[in-house]
Amino acid sequence: MSVKQKIFKMIQVFDTIIIxxxxxxxxxxxxxxxxxxxILKESFPDKQIYAVGSAVARLDFLxxxxxxEDKLYENALxxxxxxxNIERISDKRFNNGKKLIKIDHHPNDDFYxxxxxxxxxxxxxxELIVQFYLDFSDDLTMSTEAAxxxxxxIVGDTGRFLYPATTPKTLERAAFLMxxxxxxxxxxxxxxxxxxxxxxxxxxxxxxxxxxxxxxAYVLLSAKTLExxxxxxxxxxxxxxxxxxxxxxxxxVIFVEQPDGKYRARLRSKGPIINKIAKCHGGGGHLLASGxxxxxxxxxxxxxxxxxxxxxxxxxxxx
Ligand code: AMP
Numbered sequence: 001m002s003v004k005q006k007i008f009k010m011i012q013v014f015d016t017i018i019i020x021x022x023x024x025x026x027x028x029x030x031x032x033x034x035x036x037x038x039i040l041k042e043s044f045p046d047k048q049i050y051a052v053g054s055a056v057a058r059l060d061f062l063x064x065x066x067x068x069e070d071k072l073y074e075n076a077l078x079x080x081x082x083x084x085n086i087e088r089i090s091d092k093r094f095n096n097g098k099k100l101i102k103i104d105h106h107p108n109d110d111f112y113x114x115x116x117x118x119x120x121x122x123x124x125x126x127e128l129i130v131q132f133y134l135d136f137s138d139d140l141t142m143s144t145e146a147a148x149x150x151x152x153x154i155v156g157d158t159g160r161f162l163y164p165a166t167t168p169k170t171l172e173r174a175a176f177l178m179x180x181x182x183x184x185x186x187x188x189x190x191x192x193x194x195x196x197x198x199x200x201x202x203x204x205x206x207x208x209x210x211x212x213x214x215x216x217a218y219v220l221l222s223a224k225t226l227e228x229x230x231x232x233x234x235x236x237x238x239x240x241x242x243x244x245x246x247x248x249x250x251x252x253v254i255f256v257e258q259p260d261g262k263y264r265a266r267l268r269s270k271g272p273i274i275n276k277i278a279k280c281h282g283g284g285g286h287l288l289a290s291g292x293x294x295x296x297x298x299x300x301x302x303x304x305x306x307x308x309x310x311x312x313x314x315x316x317x318x319x
Contacts, residue, residue: 003117007101008136010115011040014077016048018068018097022083023090024234025056027191031153032081032103032125034063038146039133048072053090056234061190062152073097082125084284085110103128107275109284120286123165126153130173147180152187159241160188164288194238201229205239205254215250216311217243218304223257233264240266251311255300263294265303272314277306 001009011017019037021029037051050066070093078097083089084106094100102113105122122128130150133140154174158166161174178184194202204225211217221236233256243252251269258264265281267274267290275290281303283292294300 003115004132004135006115007103007117007132008139010077010099010101011044014047014075014098016050016072016076018050018052018073018076018078018094020078020080020083020089020091020094021053022088023054025053025059025090026237027059027062027156028124028126028153029082030056030059030062031149031156032129035126035146035149035153036079036081036103036129036132038143038149039129039140042141042143042146043139052093058235058237062149070096077101079103080113081129082106084108086112103132106286107284109279121165121167123163123167123170124154124157126150126157127170127173130154130177134173134176142180144180144182147177148182148187151177151182151184152191155188156191160192165286195235197229197231198235198238201225201231201236201239202242204229205242209243209246209249209252211243211246211248212308212311214308214311214315215248216304216308217246217249217252218255218300218307219243219252220255220263220300221257223259226257233258240268244268244270250314251307253303253307255294255303262296263300265292265294265300267292267303267307272307272310274307274310277303277310280306 019033021033033051037049040049050068052065055065073093073096076097077099078094079101080089080094081103100113102116104118105120105125105128107120108118133142205219209217209219236256240254243249251272251274254266255263267278269288273287275285275287278284278290278292281292285291294303
């Protein structure tokens, strides 16, 4: 029996299913979590299905979280989606259920759960959930709301089909979802529209970006800058993809100063592999999109220097 079949069987057995995902959620985290919830609610109306975790206001157009009591975990199946490592799971009660399942598309660095289904070549966890539905479509029902969410998750994690993890299968699965009667164009707009104060920060990012001769770039968003634009860390997410639009840039990192004085490092790349650098600095993630922490300015420069090295090496291998 494949792991997907085992997961499906386990879902059939439990009356209460609680779905978690990672902290600081992005559209794919919320969409895969709530998309799975909607499919299961529609398919098994007698089961109690919940989605939990800290909310992010800017993603409210996707879905809202359930506020549930601890005792619900006693006889529950817990499914964690889109979360590579245990420390990043939002709502620490995830271990209080009877069984635990991990469904993810990040490199499988941290094994947890009774069952694990991880495919790190797939664009998004939302795409995995669509595949799960298609594999068991005789017994599962896709609702329009589930389709809307999963479409948003795929669009979010592929940067609207821009990033290399986008495959023919990704497009097939997105096309399948578009047959449902939600407004795909509206979702695309909701995912890309930004408040004016973020647009003003875009200007600052393009002014301040430092790019070396090989295309390694960095941007530092200080607490002072965030205060000037009246933005918090999560509101700065739209700037992360900006350096990639510059033809001179191959790999980049955006450092965002946190209230505790440390810096969140958000690494991205068009080719050179950067997740090993993230792992050396308390983080991890995908080959071309990862996150880490810099404790001070010296560590900022260390991370940037390492990016410069991998970019240089990558370029010399290509030439
Ligand atoms: P972010 O820059 O926070 O959007 O993260 C990019 C990718 O790296 C996401 O897929 C995250 O799951 C992953 N990531 C970010 N921070 C960490 C971390 N501290 N540990 C492991 N993975 C991370």
